[in-house]
Amino acid sequence: MKLHPTERILLRLYGLSLLLYPPSVRRRFGRDMRELFADLCRRERSKTGLGRLVAFIIRSLADVTRTALRAHGELMLRSGRKAWRLRHFSRRNSPVSNLMQDLRFAVRSLKRNPLFALVAMATLALGIGANSGIFSVVNAVLLKPLPYQDPDRLVTVWSRYRDTGKGQLSPSEYLDFRDELRTVRGLAAWTPLTVALSGGKTPPQRIVGAAATAELFPALGVDPLLGRVFGQEEDQPGKDAVALLGETIWQTRFGGDPDLVGKLIEVNGIQLQVLGILPGGFRLTDDIQLGRHPQIFVPLGLDEASIDRKERGWHYLNSIGRMAPDATEDQVRAEVQSLAQRFNSDGLYPPEVGYGAFVIPARDEAVAGARQGLWLLLAAVGLLLLIACVNVANLMLARADARRREIAIRGALGAGRMRLLRQVMLESLVLSTIGGVAGLALAHAFCAGLAAWHPVNLPRLAEIGLDITVLAFTLAVSLLAGLLCGCAPAWQAWRPALGQALQEGPRGSSSGAGRQPVRGLSVVAQVALSVVLVLGAGLMLRSLWSILGVDPGIKTDQVLSWRLSLPRARYDTPEKAIGFFDQLREGLSGLPGVVGSGAVRGLPLTGSIGDWDFEIEGRPLVDGQEPQGDWQVATPGYFETMQVRLVKGRFFNEGDRADSLQVALVNQTLARQYWPGENPVGKRIKLMAGPEEAPWATIVGVIGDIRQMGLGHPPRKEFYCPHSQFHRSTGITVRSLGIVVRAEGDLESLAGPIRQLVGKIDPAMPLARLRPMNEVLSDSVSTSRFLALMLAAFAAVALALAGVGIYGLLSYWVSRSSREIGIRMALGADRRRVLRMVVGRGLAMALLGVAAGTVAALALTRFIQGLLFQVAPHDPITFIAIPIVMLALSVMASYLPSRRATGVDPMTALRAE
Amino acid sequence: MDERDSISQHLPLKPVDLLVLMVLVEGDLHGYGIVKQIQKRSSGQVRLLPGNLYGVIRRMIELGWLAECERRAVDEEGDQRRRYYRITEFGRQVAAAEASRLRQVVRDAEVYKLIETEQPSR
Structure with missing residues (x-):
């Protein structure tokens, strides 16, 4: 019968524990006992959980100890106490x-x-x-x-562009990959979403989840706790009023009601039928990456018939699929690549964008x-x-x-x-x-x-x-x-x-001949290892320092932020959505301590927001080279609240209404690219893919760059449209905005009044957690900070250990060499000479160690290049400063023992012989 | 010392000794078989661990109650050979003596009305 690897380890361990028995007993019964243990182990494992197995092993080991002791006792009794003693303490015993x-x-x-x-x-x-x-x-x-x-066996498929790198799939790309890939069976796609769950007596609640194709659950091999997952028949426009809920929300909001399956719930103001409940830990790769706990899954409902396979824009889909049984990762990679090449040769992409596609195994993508x-x-x-x-x-x-x-x-x-x-x-x-x-x-x-x-x-x-x-x-x-x-x-x-x-x-003896080199060498090694560690930590700290030194383009102190998404069902016209945010801003400005408020589509420092092509008045459009920038939508007050720098012109104001002159703002990076050396204010642009009658928007101002993706990412080209006008340029109503409020005094105390205010405007509106912008800023550098601080802590321990090592060896040497020192002093060596001798020894070891460590670090730090921000892996400042610190530390560590050496009294030292 | 004395000096038996002897009366068993049988007989109450079981077996072999058989294949797992144990005639007598002793104990308890007399079922 095949053994589980864990069982093999356990069996080995148990076999070792049998050494406790007297050899005669072990020889006779050891094998039988191991066999019985294996049988019992297998039974415990098949029947019960890990906890029971662990309890069983502990009981078994206790059983061995107890019975082994008894066996020894019996033997001892039998052979008489004296004989036992002889046997166990003589040299030739077991x-x-x-x-x-x-x-x-x-x-x-x-x-x-x-x-x-x-x-x-x-x-x-x-x-x-x-x-x-x-x-x-x-x-x-x-x-x-x-x-x-x-x-x-799960893989994810991604698009790649020369400028922007890794990107999600467009619906047409997804359908092509799904239909044509032979090495991947049933590629699934999804896009994350945030919805308001309302209805019932409990207050409305914002939950995250995903809209996914019917292939998703079969591909992942995940079964629902209750009910069923949605299939192809529901994953179609018009038939997709169904949802799967997560175990957590099912327990917390619906009290774990087993009859919830089949009932209707209200999501974003629309009634959806609950098809099933998914197990609590179920998360998609992007959820794992971002630490989200999705609680609702709805069909994506792609209208395949109406999707123009030649239209390759609008990249918003994540994908995942299971490799065909006989396919290897390399084969999938090759097939995806050759498909991308075929798309290119079919002329689906202008050559300038440098389109490509690639595969990432799901396990790598998630982390x-x-x-x-x-x-x-x-x-x-x-x-x-x-x-x-x-x-x-x-x-x-x-x-x-x-x-x-x-x-x-x-x-x-x-x-x-x-x-x-x-x-x-x-x-x-x-x-x-x-x-x-x-x-x-x-x-x-x-x-x-x-x-x-x-x-x-x-x-x-x-x-x-x-x-x-x-x-x-x-x-x-x-x-x-x-x-x-x-x-x-x-x-x-x-x-x-x-x-x-x-x-x-x-x-x-005075020198401890033969041992000093070993111990000296070990101190050298210790110093060298510490230098490597401290240099690594130094580089990470420098990198953190330069990230923290980056100007985010906004002032985050005393600003509170949160996200608000209006349900399409109740805010079906642009006017209703605009009205809500107007009302909200008016209410917010009336709250005590509030000095400014505004709203924006993508809050700074929180991640990418996607780009949009536009046309510049008076410039011919070249296919595939359309001007483009990340698109933002903002309300008046947003820029003042965030204290964004105004370079030229003006911000948005209350006069920018749907029916007034269409305006736009651009950031410096965008202005530099499309109007180098010119003043963009007064120029006109038009967003692509908008309605026929979409008006030109006049650029009324240039603003300073804001770090959208996080402090460590360079600013991207950005343009801003007023929320009140955006639907006229594009026909799209933006219903989800990040709200910011700048206030004096305690930000926490604002939470209650804000909640009341939102409830008064729309009682069915859920409110996500209010976050100070300072926290958003700090979260955006959390990985760099964590790495740098952990490394710094380890490096500090390493430094301390190395210092103690030098100190210990020299103290020891001084105490063993008191005779030599005594003779030297008796022969006329003064204190300074003795001091120099001891410190010199310490310094020599440290120098060797620092040199070896620095050379090793020079070879090793290139491996962390990807983690460094604006710091070279061979950063001269770090590589000069840290060896100096290390040497200074070793001088200090050697000084203390050397003081003791000068205190040696020649007479006492010599007399002791 | 005649045989009767040599049997009575071992009484009373430890409960686990009697259990091991009894399950072996039905037929020869290997270690895992003994553990399984005892657990079944005691409705899961008695669970022997290897150290304990082989301590008991070692002692009973030394006393001459059990004997080792040849290693032989286990029915369901043909690739492994296990050592089987068999009850000796002496072991059978000891177990029987213990059972009779227990029957006497039960009768005494009934006489003293500690427990009620169980009517033989028809």
């Missing part, structure tokens, strides 16, 4: 009881030296804890499979953006653990030196080399195991902190925690750390110069 004896000895000797044990354990706990903590994030975000059936930073953090904590191990190894070497006589005596009494070596290794493993347990506690605190404080926008943040994978990882890291720490001291135990150690007398 390996297991030797091991137990050594283990007890290790624990005892650690207890004798509690300060050493504590420092070593704390150091290892920090190193291991940092690793477990970061690994649990990596595990949740990057390693756990997506919540779909066989998620590794895009987080991957590189997380691997970087994992590498950083790996370095930190190495540093911690070197540090502990050094401590152990120092201790082993002090115990040379003890070890030599044990050797002289007949303890074999293997036995001595094992003794050292066991001590190190005991330290690292306890360190690992403490580290696990640290990691748990770290995960709880991440979940509570949300310091960063990470996909799948909610899934972060300690699970069996993290436990296994921590165990492995702890064992590895124990072995690493034990290596150097074990090597030393391997070659004990017995006679010499015994001759030296209790204080040891």
Whole structure:
């Protein structure tokens, strides 16, 4: 019968635990017991959950310990106490009881030296804890499979343009890919949406979700909890008044009513029939990426018959599909590419746009953006653990030196080399195991902190925690750390110069010959590793600094923002929508403390908003080279509220009505591109694809650039139309706007009055969370900040450990060399000379370490280039400043021991011999 | 010491010993089979873990109540060979003696009206 990998590990573990039995018992029953354990394990797993399995394993291990003890007891009784003692304490006894004896000895000797044990354990706990903590994030975000059936076979298809890069699909592109791809079965598409759920006694509520094609659920292999998903028959215009709800909203708003399926709910003022309930964790790739919890899914209802396959504009669809059973990722890539080439050769795209299409596996798409930073953090904590191990190894070497006589005596009494070596290794493993347990506690605190404080926008943040994978990882890291720490001291135990150690007398020789190079080298390594880590952190901090130095183009202090979407059903004409926002602004200006308010289609710093082609009066249109810019719609008051810079002309004002002169604003980037060296004010533009009678809009002002995509992204070309006029240019009514309010005093206290005001204008209008713009600004840099601060924290620990390493080695050296120093001073060396000698030693080690670390960092930092903003991976300032800081730190760390050296009294030092 | 004495010195048996002996009276079983049978007999109340079970088996083999059989294939999983255990004649006598002792205990309890006499069902 095939064994599950987990079971194989458990079985191995159980087999190890059988070592506790007396060998005779183990030989006779060990195999049977393992077989029985495997059978029981398989049964527990098939029947019950993980918790039960864990409980079963703990019970089994306790059972082994208890019965093994009893078996030993019985044997002992049988063979008589004296014989037992002889057998267990003589040299030729069983390996297991030797091991137990050594283990007890290790624990005892650690207890004798509690300060050493504590420092070593704390150091290892920090190193291991940092690793477990970061690994649990990596595990949740990057390693756990997506919540779909066989998620590794899912791919997403994207468009690409020379200027804008990765882009969503247009309906015609989607249909072409869906119909023609042979290597992907049933490509599905969706677009995210936000709706108001109203009706019933509960107040209206804004929820997010998606409008999707019928292929979506079969492609993902997701089944509803209740009812059914929608099929092709509902995914058509006119028949699509159905919806699927998420488990969360079903529980919270509808009390988990099982009869909800088949009933009608009110969404954006329209009645939709509930077809089914989806499981709570169901999310699409973009939801995972953005940390959204979608609660409603409706049919996209593409009208395939009326879609002009030659019209390739309007890119708003995400896609996902399952690879055909025999297809590979490379085959899908090749097919998508060749299809894109065919579109191009069919003349569907002007060659200038450089159209292409490409494939991203769903697992990569869902965590895009987080991957590189997380691997970087994992590498950083790996370095930190190495540093911690070197540090502990050094401590152990120092201790082993002090115990040379003890070890030599044990050797002289007949303890074999293997036995001595094992003794050292066991001590190190005991330290690292306890360190690992403490580290696990640290990691748990770290995960709880991440979940509570949300310091960063990470996909799948909610899934972060300690699970069996993290436990296994921590165990492995702890064992590895124990072995690493034990290596150097074990090597030393391997070659004990017995006679010499015994001759030296209790204080040891002055030089500790043969050991200093090892320990010196380990300090050099520690410094080098820290330099790499600190240089990485330095670059990330510099990068964060330059991001934070970017002018967003708005003033975010004292501004509150939220999003409001009007349901199409009740606001069916442009006049009603405009009326609502007019009324809202009028009401807002009457609230206490409010100094300004306005609304805009896409709030700054929140992401891309899409572009629109336009025509400039008096310039011929060249196909495929139409002027274009990101399109914004704003109300009067918006620019003043955000304190946007006015470069030329004027902002919008209350005089810009639907029937007055059509106006527009452009930003500096757009003005520079289309009117270089000219004044755009007074020029006229017309949006493409609008109605025949659409009027020309006169540019009345130029405004400063605003960072729309976030501080780290360059500003894009933008133009603004007044909300009151936009429908005349395009025939489209914008019903969803971001509202901003600037107020004096406490922003929090405005929430209540704003809620009342909105409720008074439209009682059925849900209100999303009000967010201070400062928070929006801070969220937009959260990833950079998180990475930089985490790295800085790790680097600080590394620096401290390196400093302690230098300090420890030199202090030790000074105490061992007091005789040499005494002689020198007796022969006339003055204090300064002695000081220079000690500091010189420290500095020499530090210089070697800094040089090695800097060279390594020069080679390594290019891997983080993608994470840096306006900082070169070989940034000279960082690469000069940090080595200097490191050297200064090592001088400080060496100065303290050197002070002690000058305090040596020559007479005392010499007399001690 | 005659056989009767050697049996009575082991009484009373531990409940788990009696259970193991009883399920083996029906036929030879391997470890997992014993665990399954006992769990079934006790309606899921008694769940033996490997250390415990093989502790009991080891002791009973030493006392001569059980014997090991050859390893043989398990019916449903033909690729694996398990060690089976068989009850010895002596083991059967010990188990029977314990059962009789328990019957006497029950009768005494009825005499003292601790429990009601169970009417034999027709």
